[in-house]
Amino acid sequence: MLKINKDYIMRKIADEYILVSTGKTALKFSGLITLTESAYLLWKHLEDGGSEKDFVKVLLENYEIDELTAAEDVSTCVKTMVEYGIFVEE
Secondary structure (H helix, E strand, O other): OEEEOOOEEEEEEOOEEEEEEOHHHHHHOOOEEEEOHHHHHHHHHHOOOEOHHHHHHHHHHHOOOOHHHHHHHHHHHHHHHHHOOOEEEO
16 A cells, blocks of 8 residues: 655645655755646545555546556556655555
8 A cells, every 4th residue: 555755745836736845855855846637636546545556547537548558657656756755655
């Protein structure tokens, strides 16, 4: 199960969704991260916890894409978010 690292907060600024690091994470990373619309959907879904399989369903419900494309997109997004410590596995 994946969870959001509590050291990141999401804010909507104008028409963009931005991640801001706080706490100890801000000492390592002081920049901002702009989320794509699909990454934002995953973020919102992940607030309650979830798996990659759950995220694929979210993309399929919100976009006209096939399951393989959704799975590849989710895998890439999750891998990047875990790599940067934004999503953590529990």
